[in-house]
Amino acid sequence: MPPSLSYLMIRATVEKGAFAKALHDYKTIVLSRGTSLDHQTIAYVLETCKNALDLMTASTMHARFVKSGFGSYPSVLSSLVTVYLSCDCLDVAYKVFDEIPDWGFNLVSANLILASLLKNGEIHNASKVFRRMPGKDVVSWNTMIMGCVRNARPKEAISFFDRMLDSNFEPDGFTFSSVLTACGRTGALRHGERVHHLMAEKEIKLNSILSSALIDMYSKCGSIASAKKVFDSVPRDNVSVWNAMITGFAxxxxxxxxxxxxxxxxxxxxxxxxxxxxxxxxxxxxxxxxxxxxxxxxxxxxxxxxxxELEHYGAMVDLLGRAGHLDEAYSTISSMPMNPDLVMWRALLSASRTHRMTDYAKLAIEKMSHLESGDYVLLSNTYTSTKRWDHAERVRELMKKKKIRKKSGMSWAELGGGIHQFRAGDRSHPDSKAIYMVLEGLMRRIKMEGYVPTMDLALVDVTEEEKEGNLSCHSEKLATAFVILKTSPGTEIRVSKNLRTCYDCHCWMKMVSKVLNRVIIMRDRIRFHRFEGGSCSCNDYW
Structure with a gap:
């Protein structure tokens, strides 16, 4: 059958990029005259709706082509999904997607759907779409891997990479860059080394992006020597490679x-x-x-x-605040040509806690537009450190009233090809009983060496024994005890944590490194700490 006149006119207009005119022609020729729809006209009208973000016309078109018998056409449904995604109507897009039969998947449309869902944080729905796709290509796998990375799911990104290899798909440069980022975020050094070796086996050429990704991965996994080795072996004509090394050292x-x-x-x-x-x-x-x-x-x-820029002013505020120059830090914030962000106020709040300056802590809290649990805890701890118990109690009561719970500390360690995760007070791990036995044994040994638990900032409404018990169950201690349990003497211990490590855990790590004569490398939210022989690379300044 020859193309309809309506299709030819609308196609010509769309191809010129005149989307408003194409929509006008559709409404004039098809709607007002009652012209019957055909498959080709629908495709071009939907393309126009997507480019013009015309949700109303798309919705009307949706109802019309279902009545006209086109509701089971996979290509039409795929086009409609992309329109809804473009208009940020995720729920409707996903419902339409569910109507597409498995045999009728259009790979390009499916990849676009994946990307749109992941862009909006819809990990669960994106995974469902991915599972339903009868055919996948490298773009499909790359989309899922990078989507997991961008949505703070690095462990899942590594899992997708492993599944990609098992499915006999050949990773490309984009794949390797994404999975190296995931390894860096979890501190998964063994996984990262495996990826690096695979790149060498496949003779992947190291451009500036991949070189930077490798340096960044090794740095964030605590192996700064390996990062430097990569840096010394690759072309360095691009500033990004230098930045990766400088940031790694930093x-x-x-x-x-x-x-x-x-x-x-x-x-x-x-x-x-x-x-x-x-x-x-x-x-x-x-x-x-x-x-x-x-x-x-x-x-x-x-x-x-x-x-x-904002990041440079933020770094200066952090620098000055850590060093105790809170007047200058606040002056820097006040004189900036742009508005300060939450990160900057948190830097001032943290410095206020460190240097026990409650006035600046209160000021920072008042300036912050959005408060998280950690902000309240910092303010409470600042009051506690200056023995202003009543103020600290008021902050905790406010947290209870607003039903704000302190963010749970979480640590993880890579061992035996897996990433083991621990929360404060965690007893869910299969080796939990043995882990706590190791902790008890370590506590006895380091106390004999002079370790005294730092309980100043533990909850004030519990007994001294309970305070010590709470401190001994911090997530980084559990993760460290687990690695000690599972490795031989002398093996380097590597642990990562999602929050800034507390003063007590820092002292505990130093003493454990001394009594066991083992190196402990811990990455917290702020920086790396290398504990060896009873001291830390940060010189107790963090």
Whole structure:
């Protein structure tokens, strides 16, 4: 059958990009004259609705083509799904998607649906779509892997990568970049090394993106020596490779290496960018190098013509606050050319807790537009540290009234090809009984060496024995005890945590490294800590 006149007219208009005219033609020719719909006209009208974000016309078209008998056409339903996704109508899009028969999947449309669902955080629905797809390609797998990474599901991203390999799909550069990011976020060094070896086996050429991803992965997994080895072996003409190395040194608190790398970068005539200076200022912050930080904050503008952005001001506030210069930190916030964000106020709040300055803590809380559980806890702890018990109690009562629960600490360790996760007070692990026995044994040994639990900031309305019990069940201690249980003496212990480690756990880790004569590398939300022989690489400044 030859194409209909309505189809030809609408197609010509759409191909010129005149979507408003195409919709006008559709309403004039098809709706007002009662012209019957055909498959080709529907396809072009839906394409027009998607580009024009015309949800009303799409909904009307949906009802019309169902009545006209096109409701079971897979290609029509796929096009309609993309329109609803473009108009952010996820629920309707997913319902329409469910009506597409498995045999009628259009791969391009299915991949688009996956991407749209993941963009909106619909991990569960995206996984259902992925399972239903009878045919998948590398784009399908890459979409799921990166979608999991962007939605803070790195363990699931690694799982999808393993399934991709088992399904005999050949990963590409985008796949490797995504899964390396996932390994870095979980601290899964063994997984990351396996991915690196696979890249070498497949002779994947290392461009700046993959080189940066490898350096970043090794840095975030605590193997800064491996990160440096990669850095020394790859082309370094792109600033992103230098930034990855500088940032890696920064999160390990290796400020001398940061400054040396920056000097080398200048010698090789690679111009720094804004990200370079975020790394440098972060390193200065972790090591309390206030004067160096001030110097680079000025130089980035005067020598390199880089205007400070919110992240640079935030790094300066953190640097000054950690060092006890809270007046200058607040002055920096007040003089910024842009509005401060929550991260900046939290940096001031955290510094207020460290230096026991309740006035600034209260000010920071008042300036924050959205408060999370950790903010209330910091304020309460600030009052507790200055023995203002009544104020601390009021904060806790407010938390109870608003039904705000303290965010649970969570730690994980990679062992035996798996990632083992622990929460504070966790007893769900299969080896839980043995883990707690290890903890008790360690506690006895380190107490003999002079360890005393730091209970100043434990809850004030419980007994001293209960306070010590609460501290001994922190997630990083459980994860450390698990690794000790499962590994031989002398093996390096690696643990990651989602929150900033507390003072007591920090002291505990130092003592354990001493009595067991083992290196413990712990990554918390702030930085890396390397415990060895009773001391920490952060020099107790974190």
């Amino acid at each position: 999160i390990h608190g290796l400020v001398s290496n940061v400054l040396e790398t920056f000097s080398q970068m200048e010698n090789e005539a690679v111009s720094p960018d804004a990200i370079t200076f975020v790394g440098i200022l972060t390193a200065c912050s972790h090591c309390g190098m206030v004067e160096q930080g001030r110097k680079f904050f000025v130089l980035m503008r005067t020598k390199y013509s880089i205007e400070p």
